Amino acid sequence: MTDHQLPDPVVRISSAQEIARDVVVVPNQHAELVPNIGVIGGKHAVLVVDTGLGPENAESVLAFARDHAKGRKLYLTTTHFHPEHAFGAQVFAGEATFLVNQAQAEDLADKGAGYLEMFRGLGPTIARRLEGVRVPTPDVVYEESHDLDLGGRVVRLRAVGRAHSRGDQVITVPDAEVLFTGDLVETGRFAIFPWFPPHDTDVSGLRWIEVLARLVAAAPRIVVPGHGDVGGTQKVEAVLDYLRELRDETWVRRDSAMGRETTIEEVRAVLIERHPEWTGQEWIDAGVACLCAEHGG
Template sequence: MTELTDPAVRVTAAEEIAPDLLVIPNRRVDLVPNIGVVGGTEAVLVVDTGIGTANASEVLAFAAEVAKGRRLYLTTTHFHPEHAFGAQVFAGEATYLVNRAQATDLATKGPGYLEMFRGLGEVIVRRLEGVRIPEPDVVYDGAYDLDLGGRTVRLRPTGRGHTRGDQVIEVPDAGVLFTGDLAETGQFAIFPWFPPHDTDVSGTGWLAVLDGLAAAQPRTVVPGHGEIGGVRVLTDVRDYLRELRDETWRRRDSAMARDEIVAEVRAVLLERHPEWPGQEWIEPAVGCLCAEHG
């Protein structure tokens, strides 16, 4: 297995994309998410932590410097390790809020994902040293409007898509939407389809979520990984998922064997998107969609 690049969050690369709204970009490094720091007059919200306590400590220090005494909050877009497995560092320093489905994912799937990620190589083992599965301070049902003082941020669960507990973070006054891994730019969509251990990803649900998000026409979309953009960030992923679904279902409905379906769909997608990384996610995506019904 090829050793992964160290998934280090670089807070020095932070850029302001709207007044008092910064993004620490992932710089196309595997297992580094785009991280948000959203300020109001009274409080600052951090969106995602990076993987492990060292990354999260840097994010916390950066956010505290931005906050300059304002209260701190933390939320995570979903439970996967590079997004949430640093939240323990924020305990006592920030209030950690997540939706109920994500809290369930953390508690029930977190330990398994911690072990799975430790199998990705020594650099990840080091990053995960001392990590505990985070426990949120506030678990909410439905949407949650967080008043930061002069700016209200909306935390909104989307239902089943990339995970069962996905949530988006909307900053309405700035027209900014944080999607987590419901959107990643310029790569094959990440399908965590790991039967029998985790089969919560839903290609059809994901498509429906993206249709709804795109219809709202956000001005700025911050994907889980990749470059910040406009609504096209959402529509490009949606269009790829449609393509994936249609190519998979056409073959599934003709009673082809699963291995043949995977091979043919993979060949089609690689021909259409030869420059995209993440080819390893095509096979689990086909498996997921083979199991779903139109």
């Protein structure tokens, strides 16, 4: 996934900020393998969105959520099954009800162990963060949608179908017009395509484009991406524009019968020239390979 030594992915609770009434985000501050984490409150309950990587980070998130809740019931959900988002959920057992969509639960069961081992191979710092981790099992599983009543505030959990992963879900706070996207949206970087054939080929560039088009149409006031800066609908639009650009540059070459490797090389060069300030250049190749596989239907 990366050739350089990754820094310690610490969730820094001290940076927490309220972005709407009783909606708090612990921003990732552009740190690799650190997600934006949400804490959403109602009169009777609080929902935590994502855990950070490993038990130590999750313990910090749980302590913060517990203090914020001040006796209110705790719930936990995760935007998708990838380790920095979900592999701290075991810490919440007995203190929060963990609920996710069916496809994400299947991802955890089918691919969780493999991703745990893959992430442990990213270096000693990441391996240490994952010591003692167990692949989490949700307490509550819903099919496609679930409205969670926190007391005077309903939070909508929606499975979007196959896109960045098989089990992506978005979390909406309608009364605050806030949308948590998980890794469907990331800012300041090339979109992450977890395209690892034959082990995992569930990412779909075409479906991802469809999902983002729907999110743009919903016009949320505040968007909390999986990683990167909080902003407005333009954060979703920027990723949608990039994915369309990636698809078009890939397919015009495949239409001309250009070989896969040459296509990857040419598209990589074009996109880096257009977005020289973005990080994550290593993910361009995987995105092109995925869209090559989707070319022609």
